[in-house]
């Protein structure tokens with residue numbers, strides 16, 4: 406039996422990816438189906454497709470395994486949504502049962518790869534990622550390697566670290582290294598099949614860095630901490646150091662920055678985890694948001710719109726980021742820009758299936774009273790209406806051109822470009838953040854010719870629009886929303902306290 410295993414190890418691949426904003430509406434099966442819900446042969450076909458729907462982590466893992474020797478690929482279940490609310494418990498229970506059933510049906514296994522986000526919450530389980538890993542471990546036993554990728558926004562709990570052998574987090578935000586981290590997992594899995602036995606050390610910091618401060622550009626605090634961790638990799642048997650900033654809006658007992666150091670020598674892993682955690686803690690005062698208020702943003706947009714010679718500007722609606730559980734449909738910026746007569750502005754993607762359907766029914770060129778949020782009940786999503794016109798329509802299917810979704814099939818659902826005053830709004834039927842220029846270009850928007858762009862996104866837009874908007878032309882606007890980086894405005898329910906910077910005097914390690 407050992408010989409057969411060495412010839413073509415039997416590796417199960419699957420995943421569960423959800424980033425849960427505790428304050429957002431419950432994430433349902435329908436939402437997963439609209440994004441990625443693939444099993445067995447369908448998952449296998451997608452992994453081999455020219456423009457797959459699967460995330461780049463699992464693609465990178467599969468190609469890494471392909472390139473490092475023979476293996477038998479056994480696709481199980483992949484359920485992935487960018488970000489939403491807590492997962493409907495019945496649906497998560499189904500994901501768990503289906504994953505286990507497919508693992509069982511796959512027969513004897515030599516390894517398991519899971520593409521996880523790591524910041525999921527469910528309506529009846531505060532740690533579904535830990536629950537999934539625990540169940541998979543119980544099924545395959547202690548000797549079969551379990552390796553997994555994690556989003557750097559994962560809210561890591563001790564169970565996740567205990568049940569997996571190697572957890573590898575992204576090191577870039579925007580996440581442009583998902584493929585490489587999947588490939589890392591392939592390498593670690595091959596090493597484990599060859600007899601390597603890793604130990605993972607875990608440190609948790611009471612540090613909830615506001616979302617907009619978690620970028621990894623050179624010179625940023627988070628980049629410096631990640632680089633410090635990387636300086637240990639390859640020394641003294643250290644195979645991976647992952648620093649996870651966490652997903653603040655998760656509002657769970659697992660909130661806070663995490664450090665996972667994985668090494669062959671347990672003592673070495675513990676020492677490195679401790680050193681990186683201490684370094685991160687010493688840098689905590691650098692995680693400060695820099696936001697512009699709505700009045701000043703409106704003035705900048707109006708002036709830029711009126712002056713064709715001025716550089717165009719990008720306004721990030723960071724508090725309404727669908728990639729963080731926002732609904733993608735708050736109207737503060739739209740209303741203010743419209744009232745001020747801003748010209749040459751494009752906003753999107755705005756999530757409003759009813760408005761998109763109405764635009765499709767009316768047709769291109771139709772003039773009508775454009776009513777945003779007629780069906781939405783979420784507190785932050787108030788209605789707004791103005792006379793306007795249908796500019797363009799499309800089915801909302803586009804292959805990602807640039808950034809985190811590059812090369813993947815992206816779906817905004819039936820979509821419309823509607824004009825209200827001097828503003829054009831990309832309206833979609835599936836909630837997506839502005840992570841790709843394709844969401845605008847598929848409706849004929851020439852991003853190089855507009856005066857200003859308002860994106861529903863916290864930070865992933867940076868990898869998509871950097872060819873036009875350098876950092877100095879990007880302004881993060883302070884308006885209300887489910888993903889506000891102004892932590893003092895949120896009614897926290899389960900966040901562990903004290904936590905920095907909400908509680909400025911927080912100490913770590915806690916005083917005895």
Ligand SMILES: [Zn+2]
Nearest residue numbers: 556557558580
């Ligand atoms: Zn993330």
